[in-house]
Amino acid sequence: MKRTLPSTIGHKVKAGLLDRLRTLPVGSRLTPERRLAEEYQVSRSTMSKILTELVNEGYLARKVGSGTYVSPRNTEVLPSRLPSQNSGELLVAYPDFFSYEFWHTVHELEIAAMHANLHLVNLRLHPESDSETVLNLAENCRRLTGIVLLGGTPLGRPLLRELDKLGVPVVLLGKLENGGIYRNIHCVHSNHVQSGYLKVEALLRNGHRRIGVVLNEPPSPTIQETMRGMKEAVHSYKLRWHDLTISESSIRFWEDPMHGGYVLTHEVLKKSPDITGLVVDTMLGAIGALRALHECGRRCPEDVSVVTALSHAGLEEYCVPRLSSVMIAHEKLVAAALDLIGGRLSAREIVIDGELVERESIRRL
Numbered sequence: 001m002k003r004t005l006p007s008t009i010g011h012k013v014k015a016g017l018l019d020r021l022r023t024l025p026v027g028s029r030l031t032p033e034r035r036l037a038e039e040y041q042v043s044r045s046t047m048s049k050i051l052t053e054l055v056n057e058g059y060l061a062r063k064v065g066s067g068t069y070v071s072p073r074n075t076e077v078l079p080s081r082l083p084s085q086n087s088g089e090l091l092v093a094y095p096d097f098f099s100y101e102f103w104h105t106v107h108e109l110e111i112a113a114m115h116a117n118l119h120l121v122n123l124r125l126h127p128e129s130d131s132e133t134v135l136n137l138a139e140n141c142r143r144l145t146g147i148v149l150l151g152g153t154p155l156g157r158p159l160l161r162e163l164d165k166l167g168v169p170v171v172l173l174g175k176l177e178n179g180g181i182y183r184n185i186h187c188v189h190s191n192h193v194q195s196g197y198l199k200v201e202a203l204l205r206n207g208h209r210r211i212g213v214v215l216n217e218p219p220s221p222t223i224q225e226t227m228r229g230m231k232e233a234v235h236s237y238k239l240r241w242h243d244l245t246i247s248e249s250s251i252r253f254w255e256d257p258m259h260g261g262y263v264l265t266h267e268v269l270k271k272s273p274d275i276t277g278l279v280v281d282t283m284l285g286a287i288g289a290l291r292a293l294h295e296c297g298r299r300c301p302e303d304v305s306v307v308t309a310l311s312h313a314g315l316e317e318y319c320v321p322r323l324s325s326v327m328i329a330h331e332k333l334v335a336a337a338l339d340l341i342g343g344r345l346s347a348r349e350i351v352i353d354g355e356l357v358e359r360e361s362i363r364r365l
Contacts, residue, residue: 013040014050021059021070022115030060030068059114087117088145090341093134095150096124097254100313101330102150105173108334109148116338118145135162144168146341151175151189151222160185171337175221179348188336188350190328192222196229198326198356199279199307200244204237207365208277208305212245212268216260216285218253226281245272261285265292276365277305283312286323301363309354321360328354 017040024030030051031039037047051068054060062068090113094102106122113120123137138144147163149155151174163170164182172179176187203211213230215223231241247264251257261280265288268275278293280286286308290300298304300321308316309326316323332352339345 009042010046010050013042013046014053016040017050017054018059018117021054022117024070028070029066030070032067088119088143089121089141090116090118090145091121091123091134091138091141091147093123093125093137093147093149095254096126101310104330105150105334108330109337112334112338116342132159135159138163138166146171148173148337148341169341169343171340173333173337175225176349177221186340186348186350188333188340188352189222190333191351191353192225193229193232195309195326195328195354196226196231197233198229198354199309200230200233201236202307202324202356202358202362203277203279203305204233204239206277206305206362209239209243210245210272210275211243211277211279212247212265212272212275214247214261214264214268214278214280214285214289215250216257216264216288217251217281218255219250223281230279245275256284257282258284258288261288262292263288265289266296269293269296269298275304277307277362280306280308283308283310283316283323283325286325287312287315287319290319301361305363306361307356316359319361323361324356324358326354326356328352 017036021030030036033047033051034044036051037044040047042050051060055062055068060068060070090109092106092109094106110120121137121141123134125133134147134149138147144166146168147166147170149170149172151172155172160182164184167184170182170185172185172187173189174187175189175192176185179185179187200211217223230244234241234244245268247268249264249267251260261282261284264285265278265280268278269292278289280289286306289306293300293304293306300306307324307326309328311325311327316325329352336345336350336352340347340350
C-alpha cells in the first residue's frame, strides 16, 4: 500500500491552519510553534516549514523575541506568485497621498480580503501616474476577482469602459456619474445629501442664521450632492440659499484639504465677518478652519460654531473644542463592496447613511 507523502500531510495541515487564521483578528498572536506541532500531530520541522511559507505568503509576521502574529495580506504592486490557497486577487487602487480616510479604508479592505480568502494587490497612484496603470495591472493579474477604486482615483470614461470590459466587478468607493451605462461597475458611497443636510440643519436648529460654507475638497459629484442636502436644509427653515456665505475659491486634487480649510475660512470671514456658524466639508478642513478662526480673533464655539463630516484618526475628539461631525462607518462601505464583488449584492449603487455626532463645537444661540 502506498504511504501518504509528507508533502500531502503538510498541505492538509497548512490548509487547516489557514482556515484557523481567517477567523483570527489581524495582529493577534499565534500559538507557539511547538504547541501547534503537537496539536496538528506533525513534527516540529514540518510545522516550522509551514509557518515559514505562511510568513512568505503574507499571512503571518514574525517579531524577534515576541512571537508570530496574524498580518494583513501582502501589498506589493504585482505579486511574484499567488499562493495556491487563495481563491483570487482583489486589486485596490487609490491616490498616494496621506489620508487617514484612505488608510482606514484600505486597512478594512485588507481584513475583509483575508476573511474572503483573497490576495490583496495595492496600487498607489501618483499625480504623474497614467490612469491606464490601473487597467494594465488588472490585465496582469492571473485570477482577478474584483477591483476596488477609492474616491479620488483619477477616472475617465475611456478607462471605465475598458475596466467594464474585464468582466469582473469593479466597485468605486465614491460617487459615480452615469453609472447605469456600465454592466460591471458599481459604486458604494456615504449619503452625501444626508450629510449636507445634517450639517446645516444642526446649525439652524441651534438658532444660527448667519452661516458660512467652506468647501475644502475638490469639486466633484460628491460636493454637488452635499450642496443639494445643504440647500434642502436651508429651504426647510424657510430661508434662502443666498443667505449663506459660500467660499468661492476651490482646491484641486492632490492639494492639502487642511490648508484649503484654512485659506477658505479666511475668505469666508473676510466676506461675512458676522457669521456665527461654519459648515466645513471634511474633518481636515475643519482643523484648518479652527486655526483661521484663532488668527481672526474668533473663538469656537463662543463666536463661531463649527460642524463638519468624517473622522481623522480620532482628532475630532481631541481638538479644542471637540468637533461635531457626520460620521461614516468604513466597515459598512467595505462590507458592501465585498458583497458586490462576491456576487451577494447586484445593485449598481449602494448608499450608506451617516450619523451626526454633536460635540462641543456647536453653541446654541
